[in-house]
Amino acid sequence: MDLLYLHPSATRGKPSFLFMPAGVFPMLNHARRHGFAVSAVNEAVELALDPHFDTAQFLATHRAQVYALDLHWHEHAHGALSLARLIKERHPDAVVVLGGITASRYADEILRDHPAVDHVVSGYGEEPLLQLLQGLRRRAAPARRSVLTAAAPLALDDYDETDHTALLHAREYAMAGIHGLRTDGGPRGVYYRNGVGCTRNCPYCGGAASAHVEVFGHRRPLRRSPALVAADLARLAAQGMGWVCLTHDVSSGSPDYWRELFDEVRASRARLGVYLEANGLPSAGFVRELARTFVPADTRIAITPLCGDDEQRALNGKSFGASRLKACLRTIKEAGLGLVLYFADGLPGPAPGSRARSLLLKAQLEAEFRPQMSFRTPLTLDPGSPMQLRPDDFGVRVRLRTLADYLARAAARSDGRPFDNSGYGLRAVSARRRR
Ligand code: SF4
Structure with a gap:
């Protein structure tokens, strides 16, 4: 071999x-x-x-x-x-x-x-x-x-994104979960690389726009051509995939881009769902077109409100207030799509009472919009994330710097020993830096 x-x-x-x-x-x-x-x-x-x-x-x-x-x-x-x-x-x-x-x-x-x-x-x-x-x-x-x-x-556009046959047990891999294989009998699905890169610089993210410049050498996201994406999705559906997880948020492209993409997918007659993690809030027009293009019952949009404070959310790369957020969630529900919510624990820029406000908003959204899943997960310091590289800008004390640090953490976790989960500490961030 x-x-x-x-x-x-x-x-x-x-x-x-x-x-x-x-x-x-x-x-x-x-x-x-x-x-x-x-x-x-x-x-x-x-x-x-x-x-x-x-x-x-x-x-x-x-x-x-x-x-x-x-x-x-x-x-x-x-x-x-x-x-x-x-x-x-x-x-x-x-x-x-x-x-x-x-x-x-x-x-x-x-x-x-x-x-x-x-x-x-x-x-x-x-x-x-x-x-x-x-x-x-x-x-x-x-x-x-x-x-x-x-x-x-x-x-x-030069690569084959849909052939998984090199992998031993590729069929089983299509039922992968985080720590095991799904046994829920739900549809098979895979991650599909429709694009790479991001336009944002969320402070906690190691895959932010700045990281793509430093590691991969491109400033703007790279997207696969709409006609090729449509052909790929048709091929994946023919392989028995019920849904694909898109690696790139289609809504971050221009309306011309995603309208062309959705037209191509509809013309291809691919019948499957998608899991789309939105970088911000997708427009109402986008949500409706998504629902018209993919199987709504197998399509989910993940929205990341992050926290309950608008100012803290903006510091962390998501510049939308609670009213726009709720309007977007309403559109997703009216379109018949599944909803996933992500909140984060340990965000830079905490203010007195911010934890309680996060929990309150999370509970309100869950009661009103009935998401299929709703998470509040602790952050871990990503290598090359803006807050690792510019800790003072975000009021962060960095504890994970080198590969040896990450290796020691991963080894402790693997062995069942105590480990530094977040890899950083928070301190007050000045008003000047917050702006
Ligand atoms: S968290 Fe998402 S939106 Fe933010 S920089 Fe990373 S990939 Fe982009």
Whole structure:
């Protein structure tokens, strides 16, 4: 085998954080299209299917020239580096590659401190991984212990986003939940990369617009062409997917863009639902068109009110007040779509009583709009998030800075030891900075 991709379980020996970065499938399909033998294993899915799944034994019998691992979300730091060591023990001559946004941020530290890793892909991996495989085939591979980067910006239309057959147990993966496989009998679904990047800079987000400039080299979001998205969705529906989770908020594009997209999807006759996480509040026109295009019963919009204070919400990247929020939720319900609400705990810019106001707004919205799900989750400091990079602007004391910090946190979590959940502390933010 030329390439074996592995998605590490965040908890060693147990299924945890099953979802793979959506860019993995197009990356693997790209290598296949160029003639390489590629296979993929999701360690967390395997552990969900078989609690006795033995990764070391699996690796001993699955030899590849290149092993690629994702370290996209920092929660996988311990899993990815544990797997890298395991691979090197079993196959010392194999090439071990790490990629993803966290790996990109800490590429130098990884190569300095983790000898089991031969290369880190910084930025999008489609072309660097292919070039590595081609270089190995020509016996002209890059020197080990180096960073691999793409020479040109990502052209999102160039890749196959819908073929999942490289993955062992791909059918089961379409029932993935956070820490196990869904058994609710609901429709199968996958993450689908319709676009990358964001226009906003929410302080807690490691995938904000500023992060895409630094790590991936583009300021504006990149979107797949509407006709290709429509064709992909029709293909996914034909594969039996009942819904797809869009990686990019379509409503953040211009009305011309999403109207064209919805026209194409309707013309394709793809019948499926979507899960759309809105960056802000989608317009009423957008919500109605979404409901007209996708299966309403299988379509959900996630809205993020974050907290109960308008000023704190604005400081954290969401500039809408409670009345506009309620009008939007009303439109979603009237359109017959499912609703998901996200609130966050530990936001920068707290004021006296803000926690109580958050809980009150959350309870009011739940009573009035009956969301399918409603969360209030604690934040963890993302690598490269605005509040990690500019803590004074947000009144934050940073405790997680290096990969070693994230690795220690992820290892403690995996081992069941106490760990620093948030990775930061809050202090008062000055009125000048708040503005
Ligand atoms: S939280 Fe969402 S809207 Fe905010 S910067 Fe991140 S991706 Fe964009």
